[in-house]
Amino acid sequence: MPGNIIFCNSTGLRRTVVFLFVFCIIQFSSAWIYPASSFSGIGSAVQEKFLGVPFQYCLWLVVSLCFYLDSRRSGLTFYSRVLLPISPFILIGFASSIFGVMPFDSLRYLILFLVMCVSSVLPVSVLPLSVMEKYFFNIFSGIVVISLIYGVAFPDYGVQAYGIQRALRGFFTNKNQFGWFSAISLIIIVVFFDV
Incomplete structure (x- = not known):
């Protein structure tokens, strides 16, 4: 069983x-x-x-x-x-x-x-390291791209008021979390670009 x-x-x-x-x-x-x-x-x-x-x-x-x-x-x-x-x-x-x-x-x-x-x-x-590199690249870049599309397509939900300006937050709970996640994603995308 x-x-x-x-x-x-x-x-x-x-x-x-x-x-x-x-x-x-x-x-x-x-x-x-x-x-x-x-x-x-x-x-x-x-x-x-x-x-x-x-x-x-x-x-x-x-x-x-x-x-x-x-x-x-x-x-x-x-x-x-x-x-x-x-x-x-x-x-x-x-x-x-x-x-x-x-x-x-x-x-x-x-x-x-x-x-x-x-x-x-x-x-x-x-999992083998080469497989995990592909997963890292696809998942992190996918979440960032989908968050960007979501923020542009649905600004009432994907954009947050920040003082007198509006800041993109995508799927994340605030712009700061989207920022650090995007920074980590950029490093992963650059490192694993040839995957």
């Missing part, structure tokens, strides 16, 4: 990881088709969105399950090697969540940070 579950065989795990990769980009970049949020948008990135919290926790659960299945298949050596440079930040996060003023909120953000780290390593652990 376990072989029939979608992500227990290697092909199913690869498809699930690609699916998760797209949804992790949506989750962690706050690319939502919803009204503009405040300046930071961090607190409202999930909680003010329709079905945002169930989406977040289901995504965390599926990422954790895929991580568990992949670590049982190939071990934790690759993950520990990739995450070693940021391990001091993880340890500081654990310490601050234990000794902080709001330990439960700190722990929640630390879990979010760990899920983000694992979800960034998981695709490269399961």
